[in-house]
Amino acid sequence: MGRPRLHGDETAEALLEAAERIVDAEGIDALTVRRVAEATGTTTRAVYNLYGSKDGLVVALGRRAFELLLVDIRALPTTADPAADLARAGVDVFRRFVVRHPSLFGIGIQWGSLPNPGLAAGFRSAGGDALAALEDRIALLDAHGGLGGRTIRDATREFHALCEGLAAMELRGILPRGREEAIWRDALTTLVRGFEIPPKQAIGDA
Numbered sequence: 001m002g003r004p005r006l007h008g009d010e011t012a013e014a015l016l017e018a019a020e021r022i023v024d025a026e027g028i029d030a031l032t033v034r035r036v037a038e039a040t041g042t043t044t045r046a047v048y049n050l051y052g053s054k055d056g057l058v059v060a061l062g063r064r065a066f067e068l069l070l071v072d073i074r075a076l077p078t079t080a081d082p083a084a085d086l087a088r089a090g091v092d093v094f095r096r097f098v099v100r101h102p103s104l105f106g107i108g109i110q111w112g113s114l115p116n117p118g119l120a121a122g123f124r125s126a127g128g129d130a131l132a133a134l135e136d137r138i139a140l141l142d143a144h145g146g147l148g149g150r151t152i153r154d155a156t157r158e159f160h161a162l163c164e165g166l167a168a169m170e171l172r173g174i175l176p177r178g179r180e181e182a183i184w185r186d187a188l189t190t191l192v193r194g195f196e197i198p199p200k201q202a203i204g205d206a
Contacts, residue, residue: 065108
């Protein structure tokens with residue numbers, strides 16, 4: 001018989017939520033096992049038992065970023081207009097995630113706030129799952145002839161790049177206040193509709 005779990009899923013979730021709040025408010029350098037334990041009214045032993053260390057907490061936060069994205073991408077309704085659906089995924093899924101979870105965006109997607117870039121290996125699998133769900137959305141557009149000869153992987157990279165760039169600009173306060181969502185929607189709609197144009201035509205033949 002295996003050892004019984006000393007702490008359950010509710011404690012694990014509470015610890016991650018506390019860790020995210022600390023990073024949101026003060027940055028990742030302020031994150032410690034003791035502060036997370038104190039914020040949830042539990043012990044450092046609980047944190048160590050569930051996550052092993054501060055690094056384990058950071059990896060769990062990175063995994064959480066992609067798990068949230070995966071759930072919301074899969075939940076987004078599919079309509080007869082896959083181009084509109086894809087643009088909506090960027091605004092209603094990716095932007096909403098960034099606005100609600102800026103620290104998770106920094107940890108899971110940009111890696112810039114990671115104390116050690118090697119920690120990204122711990123949530124790479126979760127990132128792959130979320131990326132696969134996005135590729136499934138783009139495959140629907142491809143099935144309607146909407147990629148102009150691009151591969152699904154290339155279109156996914158271009159879509160991801162625009163989303164990440166818009167997110168970074170919004171979090172730095174560069175986008176005009178009050179117009180952020182409209183700018184996201186316009187930019188992503190333009191990109192997705194432009195996928196219909198073959199790449200050589202889009203940039204002009206040499």
